[in-house]
Amino acid sequence: MRPQFDPSRLLxxxxxxxxxxxITQMLLDTAPGLLRTIEEAVATGDAAxxxxxxxxLRGSVATFGLDSATQATLDLERLAANGQMASAPAVxxxxxxxxxxxxxxxxxxLATRAAAAS
Numbered sequence: 001m002r003p004q005f006d007p008s009r010l011l012x013x014x015x016x017x018x019x020x021x022x023i024t025q026m027l028l029d030t031a032p033g034l035l036r037t038i039e040e041a042v043a044t045g046d047a048a049x050x051x052x053x054x055x056x057l058r059g060s061v062a063t064f065g066l067d068s069a070t071q072a073t074l075d076l077e078r079l080a081a082n083g084q085m086a087s088a089p090a091v092x093x094x095x096x097x098x099x100x101x102x103x104x105x106x107x108x109x110l111a112t113r114a115a116a117a118s
Contacts, residue, residue, distance in 0.1 A: 005105025024106045027060050042088045051080035069098040
């Protein structure tokens, strides 16, 4: 199954469209920087930065139920903890793809929401 943005679970859980929009905007504000941190950590072989960046991003993607990205962040944390940095680039590539799809859907949802409000 391809990753996608689906706010329905959050809307059902919080019953607050504005709160879900704020959480979605936080994802868009933080995910690109966290991905850069992860990519830089892999490029420089910085296991501690990789582990920290993956952990932080995991919270964001898990909030939206993106299982493939959540698993990828867990895998990156494990690889960093075990010093297996050579295996990280392939995981990062999949994570970057999945988070990109999630963020594109999030931007679209926010734009649709804004258009409906105006």
